[in-house]
Structure formats: structure tokens, C-alpha cells
Amino acid sequence: MALEVVIRPIDGGVAAPAGFFAAGVRAGIKREDKYDTALLYSVRPAAGAAVYTRSAVWAHPLTLTRAHLADGVARAIAVNSGNANACMGDYGKQAALAMARAAAESLGLRTTDVLVASTGVIGQPLPLEKVCAGIAAAAAEIGGLRGAEDAEAVSRRKESARRAALAIMTTDLAVKERAWEMDCAAGPVRLGVMAKGSGMIHPNMGTMLCFITTDAALPQPLMRDMLRAAVDESFNMVTVDGDTSTNDMVIMLANGGSGVTPAGEDLEKFRLLLNAAAVSMARAIARDGEGASKLIETCVRGAAAQEDARQIARAVCGSNLVKTAMHGEDANWGRIVAAAGYSGARFDPRRLGVSLNGLAVAAAGEGLPFSEEEAKKRLRSAEILIEISLADGNAEAVAWGCDLTHAYVDINAGYRS
């Protein structure tokens, strides 16, 4: 029986769940006068879990965050954009710790209850004084938001959270924050999320950061497993340019502020909400890929095994040839078949079918006659759905990417400093 989940979009981003506050400030890290330092705070201890980059090279904030999450509890996250704090040796290690200390002091927490994230240029010293002053300013703003519950206070709290979402951006064009409310048997719970995607600042790494808050009460090991599964079907299925950053990280905090512990069917519903939230951010990141003009969604069905479906979906979204063909609005399905072919997945090419925004262009491994005019018309859309059908089994996967444009080259060939 299908589970029916009613979720209501609400305002407030990561500060929508009860007991969470967020703020973003301009600390002067970026050359332009932009928001660059964010602070996220929970009024009570929260269960915390994170998923880290699969790169062998970890930026310093990731190492610190993992250490501070060893007990599965956190109260705050300090984030800066404009500098990755990566490949900086002992200075970098101390800088990450200094950020946590600054947040702990300003918010009255233990240093080990503060997590840290950074995004920006690699191999340049983090301007610690500015960042720490920014964290203190953000903490002061959060202090000013607490207590009052009138309409104006609620509105200020939302605006403050939005500035936090702004402060984690690099060359992202769109702010990525959302929140939802869901009814459980014991009452409503809320989930908020903010993310940044593959963007460059005076170009550097395309880092993916995502912060998820919920006022549901969740046992930490369960939340950790749910988060890993959600990341696997969302952020791990996004490819903007195939590069994985030293700084990629997804952190989730559950502070129980709703007084509700989802269980049974409610827990399943919450799991779906978490997955939907992660997919929504993954899509937003793909759509906002550097220089992108189109979101590409590749859906593979009928694979022998999940991993085969995932490999094909990711290879198609990651293929420069597919990306340029979609940019050119060209139904060049041969490139899609070719990407599936080199993906590493096992499948029978003689049973492969392809459709582009609903138009079948290949079946049983061969091209179908189709109207190029109709294909061109359908590919003019800002969203392109590539559907690949196999007849090898029942496994499915979806991946997201974007087209490859002149603007990508311009953004990334620009000089660092």
C-alpha cells in the first residue's frame, strides 16, 4: 500500500523548525561586499550527523566537524564562504578550531558542540579575525531574535535565516532554502534545509554544502542512517562537472523541539520528507550549475541492480557530450547510449530504450524514426528528462545535471585572484 504523505511548504528555511535560529553577516572575506558568514543555532542539544566528501583530500573544517560529532550531539554550525580552509596544514587546523571557539564563546556553548564548514578558494589562509568577528556578529543577531514571538519577531527570524542561506553561497545564482511541515500522530514536525551548489568564488572549487534542521526527535543512529540514504539518492546523484570538492558536506541536526518522536508510519513519512527535501536541494543545485541553462534529469528504469541504474544515470548526466547536445537542443541519443555504455554498468544494449521529454527516440538498442522538429521543440524546455529503459530487472535510479555552456568556460577560466 502506498504511503500518503501530506507535507506543507512553510517559510523560514533552516530556522523554521522550533528551536532553531540562523543568521548571515558580511564579514569581509569576499572581495565584494557580500554575505559570507553564517551561524546556525539550536536552543537545545540536537542529535547531529554528517556525510562528508568522498575525496581523499579533506578540508580542515571536515576533520574538525567529524571530531565534534563523535558524540552525536551538536548545538551550532559556523560556516564561511570565500575561503575553503583547505590544504593549509596546521594553520588550517587551528583556523577551523578558532571558528568553533568563536561560535562557542558567543553562544555560550562548549566548543565541541560547534560544527564548522567552509567553501571558497583552496590553499589561502582564512582571514581568521574577520571570520571570528563575523561569527560574533551573527551570534549577537541570533541573541536579539530569541524570546519575542510576535509577528514581527517571526518575520525577522525568517529574514535572518535567509541571510544565512545567502552567506553560504559562492557563485550560486539562486538562494537555496526551503522548509516543510508534516503532521505526525502526536503533532506536527518541521524540516528546514539550506544548500549551496557548485559555484566558484574568484574561481575555485565547486563545493556542495547542505544543512538540514528538524524539530522532530530522532535517535542519532537512526537519523544518521536516514541521512546517508537520503544523500545517496540526492546529492550523490548530482553532477555539475564531475568534480568532487575537498569541502563537500551535508549536516543534519534534530533537536526534538516539536516534542514529537515520529514512529511507525510517521517515521516512514518523515523519511520520505527528508528524501524529498534532499532531492529538492539536489535539483536546485543542478539547475543552478555554473553557466547552466537547462536542468537535466536522467531516469533509468529496469536495471538488473540499483548500482547499474545509478552508474548509467550518473554517466549520462556527467557526459560532456550529452551536456553539450542538450545545450544545443539536439536529440543526439547516440551520445546517451554511448555514456550508458562506458558507465561501467551491466546491461543488455539490445534492450535499451531512450526517450527525451517524453519523445521515444530509441528502442531495443536501435534508433526510432522521430520528427526532428518535434524533438527540437521538446528540448527547448528549461528542464530535460532523459528516460532510459532497460529490460534487465526492476532497479531504478535518477540523477541530475545541467547543460555545458560558454558561460561554464567563462566562469571557470577566469583568473583566481
Add this chain to the structure above:
Amino acid sequence: MALEVVIRPIDGGVAAPAGFFAAGVRAGIKREDKYDTALLYSVRPAAGAAVYTRSAVWAHPLTLTRAHLADGVARAIAVNSGNANACMGDYGKQAALAMARAAAESLGLRTTDVLVASTGVIGQPLPLEKVCAGIAAAAAEIGGLRGAEDAEAVSRRKESARRAALAIMTTDLAVKERAWEMDCAAGPVRLGVMAKGSGMIHPNMGTMLCFITTDAALPQPLMRDMLRAAVDESFNMVTVDGDTSTNDMVIMLANGGSGVTPAGEDLEKFRLLLNAAAVSMARAIARDGEGASKLIETCVRGAAAQEDARQIARAVCGSNLVKTAMHGEDANWGRIVAAAGYSGARFDPRRLGVSLNGLAVAAAGEGLPFSEEEAKKRLRSAEILIEISLADGNAEAVAWGCDLTHAYVDINAGYRS
């Protein structure tokens, strides 16, 4: 003791070794009036071996070639550009066979002694009548070249081989053919090569084809192993856009026309010659990558294992972020470290060093102070050498790629038909 190998570049490409002839003609497959059909012929049975695409989807010519090479012997190779003969079901299978039959009839050979290769658009029927007429015309040209040994005949033979090298090109800008002569104890042997790289025709797949001829006498199993090893260190280390084609293939024929069977030290020298020939074509393919303005060579030293070195070298050459940075002549070494990080290789990031065209920019996992002006000057070069030093062991690897430019997007976003 290092082996000293003296090899002399000679003219004639794949027809330089004794007993080989090649021709290229305009059969009308491509829309423009360009060479599109090539025929390579050995006057005597040759040991034959091939290395095929690692894609799960094989174009029809590959399946046929593998079948015809089951006995390890071949006499001719028929090649067309402008159509990949891929994903065409039974028609494609029959078309590949028809090409072999046409060559066999024209040259007086058994069909199973003819190999076939194609490159071009996927999923469109090969215009068989044109291709077979082209093969017959090429065979007639080869017939006219045989016998005479005067200077004019030799010159015509070279020109004919050059037209074969032209006929396998798609959007390649440079003809890729070379030949060398090497002295063995029993006399000289020759090796010729022609290749085409990642190019598109009314854009389609970027296919890599390479044909190697030698008049050395080589036992087939030995030659097959030598070819595989050479391909592994050359073509398998080239990445233009990360895509692997359904049609990629390297074929080698050794017809013993020199009367020399290299053995002992001579065999080791021949192995080095074969490797050098393959690397020379791999570099030419990378340099001529679509829209490329720079050749990028990544050299990894000090890895714990060969596979680690290979993974890092390939990931760096394949990174869109590295490719755009090199296009922008920006010493953005963070992107290089990041690519090494996600390559899947095991290494200690704290011991990693990077230099760009000889300028050290990072050591012990951290950035070094360097003059941006000097870096910019060095990166202005048409060839960029990225050297990555680890201190984990003694394994090395080299990979080749090119920068990512507006022209790449233009070529590949252009409409197919």
C-alpha cells in the same frame, strides 16, 4: 643498464613498413566532399591483434573484427568515417560484413581476413552502396601502386597512405600519421601508424581509432600482449572529454615483410618503439581534442602503486575545472589537488607536491609562495606539464588531455543533421 634505442623517423605512415599499402578515397558518405573511406592492405598474411572499447555498447564493426581476428591473422582493414555503424541491429551487422566482403572481393582475399572499423554518427544506416564503391576504388588504387619500385611509385605510395590517414578523420584538424625505422641485429624493421582522435561529424561520438603496421615478424600472442601494454600506457591515458566511444579500436598488423624477427634486446627495443609510437599518437589526439588550445600532460610520480598513479593522472587531465583553469592560464593548483583527491587513488595528501611547467606551486600538501606573474607566463605555453609528486612509493604514470574552451561547446552543441 638503460637500453639505447635509435629510431629514425621515416615517411609513408602505415605504408612505410614493407608489404603494406594504404589508400583513401571520397565515397560521398560525408556531406562535404571529403575523404571518408580508407583501405589498408598487406601483401602477405599478417599477425593481427586489436584492443577494443571498454564500452558495454559495441559498434557492429568491432564485433566483426573480433570474429575475424579469432585466428590471429588478417590481410586488410576497411575503414569509413562519417557513420559509426552503431546501434543499427541486424542492418548494422550485415553492413559491417558487406564492407569486409567488398574489400575481400576487390583485393582477392578471404572475407575473414578483412577487418572493419567505422567512425561517425550513431544510429543512422551506413550508406552501403557508397562505402562499398569507395572500398573498391581504394582497392583499385592499391592495385595500381603494386609492382613498381621507382622513386615516383614510392612517392605515390606515400601520398596514397596519407589520403588513408585523411579518410579516417572526422573533426580532427591535424592528420595523424607517422613511421619509424629501427635497426635490429638481423636488419632494419619499420613501424607505421595512423590515428584519429576525439572528433565529431555533424556531431556524434568522439571516436579514437588507431592502426599500426610493422614489417617485423612477431608471434601473434606476443604482439597482442605488447599491443595491450602499449595501449594501456597511451590511448587509455588520453582523456579529451571523458567519453569513451562505442567504436574505439586499435588494430596492429605485423606481416614479417622485413624478414626480421626481433628477439632478445631487439625485442625490448621494438617494444619501446611500439610504446613510443602509441604515446606519440595519444599526444597528437589530446593536442587535437575538440576546441583544444593547449595540450595538458599530467605526470604523477612516487605513488604507492601504478594504478594509483594512473587514477590521479587521468582524473587531473579529465577534470573540467582543471581544463578550464589551464585554458585561463591560471595556476589554480587547488583544483589539481581536488581532482587527485576524488580520483579514487590512495595517497597521503600531506605529502603531495605540484608543479606547473616547472614552477613549484605546492609541496607537502600546502601551497608555496610563487609569483603569479611567472606562473601566468609559464602557462601561456601551448603545452602544459602538470607534475604531481607523492612520497608513497615508486610508481609513475602519465596522462594526456587538453583544455576546455568555448570552441568545444560550439562544436558539440551544434546540431547533428
